Amino acid sequence: MSANASTTPRSGSPASNPQGPLPAIIQLSRPYLTPNQISALEQQVAHINGSRDQQLKFQAFSVILATGSYLRFPIRTMGTAMIIFQRFYLFNSMQDFPSTSDTALACLFVASKTEDTLKKLKEILVASYYIKRPSGPDISMDSPVIEDQRRRLISLERHVLETISFDFRVKHPQPYIIKFAKRLRYPVSLAETAWQIALDSYRTILPLKSTPHAIALGCLYIAGSLIEVDISDAKPDQFCVQPREFENVVLEMLEFYIDWLPQTTLFARYTDPAKFMSMRIDLNKRLGKYTEQCVPGAHLQLRDYSMSDKGTVRYVLNWERERIERESY
Incomplete structure (x- = not known):
C-alpha cells in the first residue's frame, strides 16, 4: 500500500564521509498508520466540521468513480486513487489544496500509473470535462482549457507523489x-x-x-x-x-x-x-464493550513544502536498510 513517512534529519560532507554526502532528510515510508497517528493528523488538518469534510470527500470519490468508469479503468485503479486521496488529505490541509476535484483527478492519474492502466493526463481531463458537461460543446486535447488544467495538475501530482513517499505498493481486499x-x-x-x-x-x-x-x-x-x-x-x-x-x-x-x-x-x-x-x-x-486501543507510534506532521529547499530528500521504503546504512556511517 502507498504510505507516508516521518522525516529524519541527516547531514554529511565529502570530507568526513568518503562515500559522499548524505541526504539532508530521510523520509521513511509507512505502509500503515496507527489509530492515534490518524487521529492526530485529522486534528491538524481539520478546519471545517467533520460532516462537511466527509461530504467533500464523497464528491471527490464520485469524480474518481465517474471518470474512471468513463475511461474503463478497473476497480483496482479507482480504489487505489481513493486510497491515495484519503492519504493526501491526512497529510495536507484542504486550506492549502481546496480543489478536491483537481486532487481527485491527480490521484486517479497517479493510480493509473501505479496499477499499470496508463492514460495520458489530457485523456483524463477530457473525460472529466464531458462528465461535467454531457451536453456541452466538444473539446480537444489541444484546447487551452485542457492545457491550463494539465499544468495545474502536473504540479499537484508532484505533491501527491511526495505525500505517498513514492511508495506505490497497494494491495486490495x-x-x-x-x-x-x-x-x-x-x-x-x-x-x-x-x-x-x-x-x-x-x-x-x-x-x-x-x-x-x-x-x-x-x-x-x-x-x-x-x-x-x-x-x-x-x-x-x-x-x-x-x-x-x-x-x-x-x-x-x-x-x-x-x-x-x-x-x-x-x-x-x-x-x-x-x-x-x-x-x-x-x-x-x-x-463485550469494545474500546479501540491506540498503538503508540511516531508523531507525524503535515507535509513540509520547504523540505526540499533544505537539501536532498531521500525516500526510503525499507526501514531495516536505512537503519543498517545509518549505523555504518
Whole structure:
C-alpha cells in the first residue's frame, strides 16, 4: 500500500564521509498508520466540521468513480486513487489544496500509473470535462482549457507523489475475498455482497490502517450477516488476522453504514440503517464493550513544502536498510 513517512534529519560532507554526502532528510515510508497517528493528523488538518469534510470527500470519490468508469479503468485503479486521496488529505490541509476535484483527478492519474492502466493526463481531463458537461460543446486535447488544467495538475501530482513517499505498493481486499470464499466453500452470493462492501471500504480510512486480508474477512462477516449465511467457521487466526483488527474492521464498516448509508454501494439493496444498527448491537453483545486501543507510534506532521529547499530528500521504503546504512556511517 502507498504510505507516508516521518522525516529524519541527516547531514554529511565529502570530507568526513568518503562515500559522499548524505541526504539532508530521510523520509521513511509507512505502509500503515496507527489509530492515534490518524487521529492526530485529522486534528491538524481539520478546519471545517467533520460532516462537511466527509461530504467533500464523497464528491471527490464520485469524480474518481465517474471518470474512471468513463475511461474503463478497473476497480483496482479507482480504489487505489481513493486510497491515495484519503492519504493526501491526512497529510495536507484542504486550506492549502481546496480543489478536491483537481486532487481527485491527480490521484486517479497517479493510480493509473501505479496499477499499470496508463492514460495520458489530457485523456483524463477530457473525460472529466464531458462528465461535467454531457451536453456541452466538444473539446480537444489541444484546447487551452485542457492545457491550463494539465499544468495545474502536473504540479499537484508532484505533491501527491511526495505525500505517498513514492511508495506505490497497494494491495486490495477483493482477491482475498475470492480466495477465502473458495477456501471455505461459501456461496457466490456471499462473495458478491462482500465484494460490494469492499468497494465501500475505499470510502473509509480503513485501508490506511488495516491489512487487506483483515478487511476482506470483515467484509465476509458483514455479508454473511446481511444475507443470513453462517460464516462462524471463518476464524481470524486461520487467516493470519489479529482478532482485534478483525473486530475493528467490522465495527468501523458498520458505523460507516449507519452514518452514511445513502452514499454507499449497498444502498441500492439495503436502504434501512436500522439493519446495520442491529448488527452493531449484536456484535457488541458478543464482543463485550469494545474500546479501540491506540498503538503508540511516531508523531507525524503535515507535509513540509520547504523540505526540499533544505537539501536532498531521500525516500526510503525499507526501514531495516536505512537503519543498517545509518549505523555504518
